[in-house]
Amino acid sequence: MRPDPIAVIGAGLIGSAWAFGFARAGHPVTLWDQWPEAAQAAHARVTEIATDMQAAGLLDGQTPAQVAARVTLAPDLETCVKNALHVQENVSENVDVKRAVFAALDAAALPDAVLASSTSALLPSSFTETLKGRARCLVAHPINPPSLIPAVEIVPAPWTGATAMDRCAATMAGIGQKPIRMAREIDGFIMNRLQGALLQEAMRLVADGIATPEDIDTGIRDGLAPRWSLCGPFEAIDLNAPGGVRDYVARYGPMYRIIGARQTTLPDWEGATLDRIEAARRAALPLADLPKAQTRRDRRLMALMAHFRRETPQS
Known part of the structure:
Protein backbone atom coordinates (compact mmCIF):
# COMPACT_ATOMS: atom_id res chain seq x y z
CA MET A 1 0.00 0.00 0.00
CA MET A 182 -2.95 13.80 25.67
CA ALA A 183 -6.45 13.46 27.11
CA ARG A 184 -7.09 17.21 26.86
CA GLU A 185 -5.29 20.45 26.08
CA ILE A 186 -3.36 22.33 28.76
CA ASP A 187 -0.96 25.27 28.56
CA GLY A 188 2.53 24.08 27.67
CA PHE A 189 1.29 20.57 26.85
CA ILE A 190 3.51 17.98 28.60
CA MET A 191 7.07 18.53 27.42
CA ASN A 192 7.16 22.28 27.98
CA ARG A 193 5.54 21.92 31.40
CA LEU A 194 8.25 19.46 32.44
CA GLN A 195 11.00 21.49 30.82
CA GLY A 196 9.55 24.65 32.33
CA ALA A 197 9.62 23.19 35.84
CA LEU A 198 13.30 22.38 35.45
CA LEU A 199 14.07 25.81 33.95
CA GLN A 200 12.22 27.54 36.79
CA GLU A 201 14.44 25.84 39.36
CA ALA A 202 17.56 26.38 37.27
CA MET A 203 16.79 30.11 37.11
CA ARG A 204 16.11 30.16 40.86
CA LEU A 205 19.43 28.47 41.67
CA VAL A 206 21.33 31.00 39.56
CA ALA A 207 19.33 33.96 40.93
CA ASP A 208 19.99 32.87 44.51
CA GLY A 209 23.71 32.46 43.88
CA ILE A 210 23.65 28.72 44.61
CA ALA A 211 25.26 27.71 41.33
CA THR A 212 26.58 29.21 38.09
CA PRO A 213 24.90 28.62 34.73
CA GLU A 214 27.84 26.38 33.84
CA ASP A 215 27.28 24.30 36.99
CA ILE A 216 23.59 23.84 36.13
CA ASP A 217 24.41 22.72 32.58
CA THR A 218 27.04 20.31 33.91
CA GLY A 219 24.58 18.83 36.39
CA ILE A 220 22.00 18.12 33.71
CA ARG A 221 24.29 17.21 30.82
CA ASP A 222 26.69 15.04 32.82
CA GLY A 223 24.38 13.99 35.65
CA LEU A 224 20.70 13.55 34.95
CA ALA A 225 20.61 13.55 31.14
CA PRO A 226 22.55 10.30 30.57
CA ARG A 227 20.08 8.47 32.81
CA TRP A 228 17.10 10.29 31.33
CA SER A 229 18.17 9.25 27.85
CA LEU A 230 17.46 5.68 28.91
CA CYS A 231 14.40 6.03 31.15
CA GLY A 232 11.75 8.53 32.20
CA PRO A 233 11.39 10.02 35.68
CA PHE A 234 9.00 7.40 37.05
CA GLU A 235 11.05 4.55 35.64
CA ALA A 236 14.21 6.20 37.03
CA ILE A 237 12.95 6.36 40.60
CA ASP A 238 11.52 2.86 40.32
CA LEU A 239 15.04 1.63 39.52
CA ASN A 240 16.72 3.78 42.18
CA ALA A 241 15.38 2.08 45.31
CA PRO A 242 15.52 -1.60 46.31
CA GLY A 243 11.75 -1.75 46.75
CA GLY A 244 10.87 0.23 43.62
CA VAL A 245 8.87 3.42 43.25
CA ARG A 246 7.00 3.16 46.58
CA ASP A 247 10.24 2.55 48.45
CA TYR A 248 11.81 5.56 46.72
CA VAL A 249 8.93 7.83 47.74
CA ALA A 250 9.13 6.57 51.32
CA ARG A 251 12.86 7.33 51.44
CA TYR A 252 12.96 10.68 49.63
CA GLY A 253 9.41 11.99 49.67
CA PRO A 254 10.05 14.11 52.82
CA MET A 255 12.99 15.84 51.11
CA TYR A 256 10.91 16.65 48.03
CA ARG A 257 8.07 17.97 50.17
CA ILE A 258 10.49 20.37 51.89
CA ILE A 259 11.84 21.50 48.53
CA GLY A 260 8.36 21.91 47.07
CA ALA A 261 7.17 24.02 49.99
CA ARG A 262 10.00 26.48 49.30
CA GLN A 263 9.38 26.71 45.56
CA THR A 264 6.49 29.13 45.93
CA THR A 265 7.90 32.22 44.21
CA LEU A 266 8.67 32.63 40.54
CA PRO A 267 12.32 33.31 39.75
CA ASP A 268 13.31 36.36 37.76
CA TRP A 269 13.61 35.31 34.11
CA GLU A 270 15.02 38.67 33.10
CA GLY A 271 17.14 41.38 34.69
CA ALA A 272 20.38 40.44 36.41
CA THR A 273 19.68 36.68 36.28
CA LEU A 274 19.30 36.66 32.51
CA ASP A 275 22.36 38.90 32.20
CA ARG A 276 24.44 36.33 34.10
CA ILE A 277 23.13 33.42 32.06
CA GLU A 278 23.60 35.18 28.75
CA ALA A 279 27.14 36.27 29.69
CA ALA A 280 28.01 32.67 30.61
CA ARG A 281 26.60 31.31 27.37
CA ARG A 282 28.29 33.93 25.17
CA ALA A 283 31.60 33.27 26.91
CA ALA A 284 31.18 29.58 26.13
CA LEU A 285 29.70 30.09 22.65
CA PRO A 286 29.90 33.34 20.65
CA LEU A 287 26.58 34.13 18.99
CA ALA A 288 28.13 33.90 15.53
CA ASP A 289 29.05 30.26 16.26
CA LEU A 290 25.49 29.24 17.20
CA PRO A 291 24.66 27.65 13.79
CA LYS A 292 27.81 25.52 13.93
CA ALA A 293 26.95 24.43 17.46
CA GLN A 294 23.42 23.50 16.39
CA THR A 295 24.82 21.35 13.59
CA ARG A 296 27.30 19.74 15.99
CA ARG A 297 24.45 19.02 18.44
CA ASP A 298 22.35 17.43 15.71
CA ARG A 299 25.19 15.23 14.50
CA ARG A 300 25.89 14.06 18.04
CA LEU A 301 22.18 13.32 18.40
CA MET A 302 22.37 11.27 15.21
CA ALA A 303 25.22 9.24 16.67
CA LEU A 304 23.24 8.74 19.87
CA MET A 305 20.11 7.65 18.00
CA ALA A 306 22.16 5.28 15.86
CA HIS A 307 23.57 3.77 19.05
CA PHE A 308 20.09 3.34 20.51
CA ARG A 309 18.91 1.69 17.32
CA ARG A 310 21.79 -0.81 17.45
CA GLU A 311 21.24 -1.53 21.15
CA THR A 312 17.44 -1.78 21.15
CA PRO A 313 16.20 -5.37 20.87
CA GLN A 314 14.06 -5.91 17.79
CA SER A 315 10.57 -7.20 18.52
Whole structure:
Protein backbone atom coordinates (compact mmCIF):
# COMPACT_ATOMS: atom_id res chain seq x y z
CA MET A 1 0.00 0.00 0.00
CA ARG A 2 1.36 3.41 -1.00
CA PRO A 3 1.92 5.71 1.99
CA ASP A 4 -0.57 8.55 2.35
CA PRO A 5 0.26 11.89 0.71
CA ILE A 6 1.44 14.50 3.20
CA ALA A 7 1.33 18.29 3.02
CA VAL A 8 3.77 20.44 4.98
CA ILE A 9 2.81 24.09 5.39
CA GLY A 10 5.67 26.38 6.44
CA ALA A 11 9.23 25.60 5.43
CA GLY A 12 11.38 26.70 8.35
CA LEU A 13 13.58 24.42 10.45
CA ILE A 14 10.62 22.46 11.82
CA GLY A 15 8.83 22.23 8.49
CA SER A 16 11.91 20.97 6.66
CA ALA A 17 12.59 18.43 9.42
CA TRP A 18 9.01 17.16 9.18
CA ALA A 19 9.28 16.97 5.39
CA PHE A 20 12.39 14.83 5.78
CA GLY A 21 10.75 12.58 8.38
CA PHE A 22 7.70 11.86 6.26
CA ALA A 23 9.77 11.41 3.09
CA ARG A 24 12.24 9.05 4.76
CA ALA A 25 9.28 6.84 5.69
CA GLY A 26 8.19 6.72 2.04
CA HIS A 27 5.42 9.32 2.04
CA PRO A 28 5.05 11.65 -0.94
CA VAL A 29 5.38 15.13 0.58
CA THR A 30 4.19 18.43 -0.86
CA LEU A 31 5.79 21.49 0.73
CA TRP A 32 4.63 25.12 0.61
CA ASP A 33 5.75 28.35 2.18
CA GLN A 34 4.48 31.85 1.50
CA TRP A 35 8.09 32.77 0.72
CA PRO A 36 9.25 30.69 -2.31
CA GLU A 37 12.91 31.12 -1.37
CA ALA A 38 12.16 29.53 2.04
CA ALA A 39 10.60 26.53 0.33
CA GLN A 40 13.63 26.16 -1.95
CA ALA A 41 15.95 26.35 1.05
CA ALA A 42 13.86 23.74 2.87
CA HIS A 43 14.15 21.32 -0.04
CA ALA A 44 17.92 21.73 0.08
CA ARG A 45 17.75 21.24 3.84
CA VAL A 46 15.95 17.90 3.36
CA THR A 47 18.88 16.70 1.23
CA GLU A 48 21.35 17.98 3.82
CA ILE A 49 19.55 16.18 6.67
CA ALA A 50 19.33 13.00 4.59
CA THR A 51 23.05 13.14 3.82
CA ASP A 52 23.93 13.46 7.50
CA MET A 53 21.49 10.68 8.38
CA GLN A 54 23.03 8.39 5.78
CA ALA A 55 26.47 9.01 7.28
CA ALA A 56 25.06 8.06 10.69
CA GLY A 57 23.44 4.89 9.33
CA LEU A 58 19.91 6.21 9.87
CA LEU A 59 18.59 6.33 6.30
CA ASP A 60 17.49 2.66 6.19
CA GLY A 61 19.40 1.82 3.02
CA GLN A 62 18.03 4.74 1.02
CA THR A 63 20.02 7.46 -0.67
CA PRO A 64 19.59 11.18 0.06
CA ALA A 65 18.44 11.66 -3.52
CA GLN A 66 15.68 9.07 -3.11
CA VAL A 67 14.38 10.80 0.03
CA ALA A 68 14.59 14.29 -1.44
CA ALA A 69 12.80 13.16 -4.61
CA ARG A 70 9.67 12.45 -2.55
CA VAL A 71 9.45 16.13 -1.58
CA THR A 72 7.92 18.49 -4.15
CA LEU A 73 7.27 22.20 -3.86
CA ALA A 74 3.78 23.61 -4.39
CA PRO A 75 3.02 27.04 -5.86
CA ASP A 76 0.25 27.78 -3.38
CA LEU A 77 -1.45 26.41 -0.28
CA GLU A 78 -4.43 24.98 -2.15
CA THR A 79 -2.25 22.95 -4.50
CA CYS A 80 -0.13 21.79 -1.58
CA VAL A 81 -3.02 20.23 0.34
CA LYS A 82 -5.36 19.08 -2.42
CA ASN A 83 -4.36 15.39 -2.22
CA ALA A 84 -3.01 15.21 1.34
CA LEU A 85 -4.50 12.99 4.02
CA HIS A 86 -2.33 14.55 6.72
CA VAL A 87 -1.41 18.25 6.82
CA GLN A 88 1.40 19.43 9.13
CA GLU A 89 1.34 23.20 9.71
CA ASN A 90 4.50 25.04 10.84
CA VAL A 91 3.82 28.76 10.50
CA SER A 92 4.73 31.42 13.07
CA GLU A 93 3.62 31.24 16.71
CA ASN A 94 0.93 33.89 16.27
CA VAL A 95 -2.68 33.02 17.00
CA ASP A 96 -4.07 35.33 14.31
CA VAL A 97 -1.77 33.80 11.70
CA LYS A 98 -2.77 30.29 12.84
CA ARG A 99 -6.47 31.16 12.58
CA ALA A 100 -6.06 32.47 9.06
CA VAL A 101 -3.97 29.48 7.93
CA PHE A 102 -6.29 26.91 9.50
CA ALA A 103 -9.32 28.58 7.93
CA ALA A 104 -7.60 28.25 4.56
CA LEU A 105 -6.62 24.64 5.27
CA ASP A 106 -10.13 23.72 6.38
CA ALA A 107 -11.53 25.15 3.15
CA ALA A 108 -8.95 23.63 0.80
CA ALA A 109 -8.03 20.23 2.27
CA LEU A 110 -9.81 16.96 1.63
CA PRO A 111 -12.76 16.47 4.02
CA ASP A 112 -11.06 13.53 5.75
CA ALA A 113 -7.57 15.05 5.98
CA VAL A 114 -6.16 15.49 9.47
CA LEU A 115 -5.05 19.08 10.10
CA ALA A 116 -2.18 19.16 12.61
CA SER A 117 -0.25 22.12 13.97
CA SER A 118 3.33 21.99 15.20
CA THR A 119 2.70 24.86 17.64
CA SER A 120 4.69 24.79 20.87
CA ALA A 121 2.69 27.32 22.85
CA LEU A 122 -0.82 27.82 21.45
CA LEU A 123 -3.76 25.67 22.48
CA PRO A 124 -5.57 24.07 19.53
CA SER A 125 -8.85 25.53 20.75
CA SER A 126 -7.46 29.05 20.28
CA PHE A 127 -7.33 28.80 16.48
CA THR A 128 -9.81 26.07 15.43
CA GLU A 129 -13.05 26.84 17.28
CA THR A 130 -14.95 28.47 14.42
CA LEU A 131 -13.97 25.99 11.71
CA LYS A 132 -16.53 23.76 10.03
CA GLY A 133 -14.08 20.86 10.13
CA ARG A 134 -12.77 21.51 13.61
CA ALA A 135 -13.21 17.86 14.62
CA ARG A 136 -10.22 16.93 12.46
CA CYS A 137 -7.96 19.67 13.90
CA LEU A 138 -5.33 19.06 16.60
CA VAL A 139 -1.75 19.77 17.61
CA ALA A 140 1.11 17.41 16.79
CA HIS A 141 3.92 19.13 18.66
CA PRO A 142 7.40 17.75 17.98
CA ILE A 143 10.52 18.02 20.09
CA ASN A 144 13.12 19.91 18.08
CA PRO A 145 14.48 18.56 15.82
CA PRO A 146 11.70 16.12 14.84
CA SER A 147 14.02 14.53 12.30
CA LEU A 148 15.93 13.10 15.28
CA ILE A 149 13.80 13.26 18.44
CA PRO A 150 10.92 10.79 18.18
CA ALA A 151 8.50 12.01 20.86
CA VAL A 152 5.53 13.99 19.53
CA GLU A 153 2.61 15.31 21.58
CA ILE A 154 -0.85 14.74 20.10
CA VAL A 155 -3.09 17.38 21.67
CA PRO A 156 -6.85 17.60 21.11
CA ALA A 157 -9.07 20.64 21.29
CA PRO A 158 -12.32 20.00 23.18
CA TRP A 159 -14.01 19.21 19.84
CA THR A 160 -11.29 17.09 18.24
CA GLY A 161 -12.70 13.71 17.22
CA ALA A 162 -11.27 10.37 18.28
CA THR A 163 -10.82 9.40 14.62
CA ALA A 164 -8.49 12.34 14.01
CA MET A 165 -6.49 11.49 17.13
CA ASP A 166 -6.23 7.83 16.10
CA ARG A 167 -5.19 8.64 12.55
CA CYS A 168 -2.62 11.22 13.58
CA ALA A 169 -1.08 8.89 16.17
CA ALA A 170 -0.95 6.09 13.58
CA THR A 171 0.69 8.36 11.01
CA MET A 172 3.30 9.47 13.51
CA ALA A 173 4.03 5.94 14.67
CA GLY A 174 4.32 4.89 11.03
CA ILE A 175 7.21 7.31 10.43
CA GLY A 176 9.03 6.23 13.58
CA GLN A 177 7.75 8.89 15.98
CA LYS A 178 6.61 8.07 19.52
CA PRO A 179 3.15 9.66 19.91
CA ILE A 180 2.12 10.95 23.33
CA ARG A 181 -1.67 11.12 23.33
CA MET A 182 -2.95 13.80 25.67
CA ALA A 183 -6.45 13.46 27.11
CA ARG A 184 -7.09 17.21 26.86
CA GLU A 185 -5.29 20.45 26.08
CA ILE A 186 -3.36 22.33 28.76
CA ASP A 187 -0.96 25.27 28.56
CA GLY A 188 2.53 24.08 27.67
CA PHE A 189 1.29 20.57 26.85
CA ILE A 190 3.51 17.98 28.60
CA MET A 191 7.07 18.53 27.42
CA ASN A 192 7.16 22.28 27.98
CA ARG A 193 5.54 21.92 31.40
CA LEU A 194 8.25 19.46 32.44
CA GLN A 195 11.00 21.49 30.82
CA GLY A 196 9.55 24.65 32.33
CA ALA A 197 9.62 23.19 35.84
CA LEU A 198 13.30 22.38 35.45
CA LEU A 199 14.07 25.81 33.95
CA GLN A 200 12.22 27.54 36.79
CA GLU A 201 14.44 25.84 39.36
CA ALA A 202 17.56 26.38 37.27
CA MET A 203 16.79 30.11 37.11
CA ARG A 204 16.11 30.16 40.86
CA LEU A 205 19.43 28.47 41.67
CA VAL A 206 21.33 31.00 39.56
CA ALA A 207 19.33 33.96 40.93
CA ASP A 208 19.99 32.87 44.51
CA GLY A 209 23.71 32.46 43.88
CA ILE A 210 23.65 28.72 44.61
CA ALA A 211 25.26 27.71 41.33
CA THR A 212 26.58 29.21 38.09
CA PRO A 213 24.90 28.62 34.73
CA GLU A 214 27.84 26.38 33.84
CA ASP A 215 27.28 24.30 36.99
CA ILE A 216 23.59 23.84 36.13
CA ASP A 217 24.41 22.72 32.58
CA THR A 218 27.04 20.31 33.91
CA GLY A 219 24.58 18.83 36.39
CA ILE A 220 22.00 18.12 33.71
CA ARG A 221 24.29 17.21 30.82
CA ASP A 222 26.69 15.04 32.82
CA GLY A 223 24.38 13.99 35.65
CA LEU A 224 20.70 13.55 34.95
CA ALA A 225 20.61 13.55 31.14
CA PRO A 226 22.55 10.30 30.57
CA ARG A 227 20.08 8.47 32.81
CA TRP A 228 17.10 10.29 31.33
CA SER A 229 18.17 9.25 27.85
CA LEU A 230 17.46 5.68 28.91
CA CYS A 231 14.40 6.03 31.15
CA GLY A 232 11.75 8.53 32.20
CA PRO A 233 11.39 10.02 35.68
CA PHE A 234 9.00 7.40 37.05
CA GLU A 235 11.05 4.55 35.64
CA ALA A 236 14.21 6.20 37.03
CA ILE A 237 12.95 6.36 40.60
CA ASP A 238 11.52 2.86 40.32
CA LEU A 239 15.04 1.63 39.52
CA ASN A 240 16.72 3.78 42.18
CA ALA A 241 15.38 2.08 45.31
CA PRO A 242 15.52 -1.60 46.31
CA GLY A 243 11.75 -1.75 46.75
CA GLY A 244 10.87 0.23 43.62
CA VAL A 245 8.87 3.42 43.25
CA ARG A 246 7.00 3.16 46.58
CA ASP A 247 10.24 2.55 48.45
CA TYR A 248 11.81 5.56 46.72
CA VAL A 249 8.93 7.83 47.74
CA ALA A 250 9.13 6.57 51.32
CA ARG A 251 12.86 7.33 51.44
CA TYR A 252 12.96 10.68 49.63
CA GLY A 253 9.41 11.99 49.67
CA PRO A 254 10.05 14.11 52.82
CA MET A 255 12.99 15.84 51.11
CA TYR A 256 10.91 16.65 48.03
CA ARG A 257 8.07 17.97 50.17
CA ILE A 258 10.49 20.37 51.89
CA ILE A 259 11.84 21.50 48.53
CA GLY A 260 8.36 21.91 47.07
CA ALA A 261 7.17 24.02 49.99
CA ARG A 262 10.00 26.48 49.30
CA GLN A 263 9.38 26.71 45.56
CA THR A 264 6.49 29.13 45.93
CA THR A 265 7.90 32.22 44.21
CA LEU A 266 8.67 32.63 40.54
CA PRO A 267 12.32 33.31 39.75
CA ASP A 268 13.31 36.36 37.76
CA TRP A 269 13.61 35.31 34.11
CA GLU A 270 15.02 38.67 33.10
CA GLY A 271 17.14 41.38 34.69
CA ALA A 272 20.38 40.44 36.41
CA THR A 273 19.68 36.68 36.28
CA LEU A 274 19.30 36.66 32.51
CA ASP A 275 22.36 38.90 32.20
CA ARG A 276 24.44 36.33 34.10
CA ILE A 277 23.13 33.42 32.06
CA GLU A 278 23.60 35.18 28.75
CA ALA A 279 27.14 36.27 29.69
CA ALA A 280 28.01 32.67 30.61
CA ARG A 281 26.60 31.31 27.37
CA ARG A 282 28.29 33.93 25.17
CA ALA A 283 31.60 33.27 26.91
CA ALA A 284 31.18 29.58 26.13
CA LEU A 285 29.70 30.09 22.65
CA PRO A 286 29.90 33.34 20.65
CA LEU A 287 26.58 34.13 18.99
CA ALA A 288 28.13 33.90 15.53
CA ASP A 289 29.05 30.26 16.26
CA LEU A 290 25.49 29.24 17.20
CA PRO A 291 24.66 27.65 13.79
CA LYS A 292 27.81 25.52 13.93
CA ALA A 293 26.95 24.43 17.46
CA GLN A 294 23.42 23.50 16.39
CA THR A 295 24.82 21.35 13.59
CA ARG A 296 27.30 19.74 15.99
CA ARG A 297 24.45 19.02 18.44
CA ASP A 298 22.35 17.43 15.71
CA ARG A 299 25.19 15.23 14.50
CA ARG A 300 25.89 14.06 18.04
CA LEU A 301 22.18 13.32 18.40
CA MET A 302 22.37 11.27 15.21
CA ALA A 303 25.22 9.24 16.67
CA LEU A 304 23.24 8.74 19.87
CA MET A 305 20.11 7.65 18.00
CA ALA A 306 22.16 5.28 15.86
CA HIS A 307 23.57 3.77 19.05
CA PHE A 308 20.09 3.34 20.51
CA ARG A 309 18.91 1.69 17.32
CA ARG A 310 21.79 -0.81 17.45
CA GLU A 311 21.24 -1.53 21.15
CA THR A 312 17.44 -1.78 21.15
CA PRO A 313 16.20 -5.37 20.87
CA GLN A 314 14.06 -5.91 17.79
CA SER A 315 10.57 -7.20 18.52
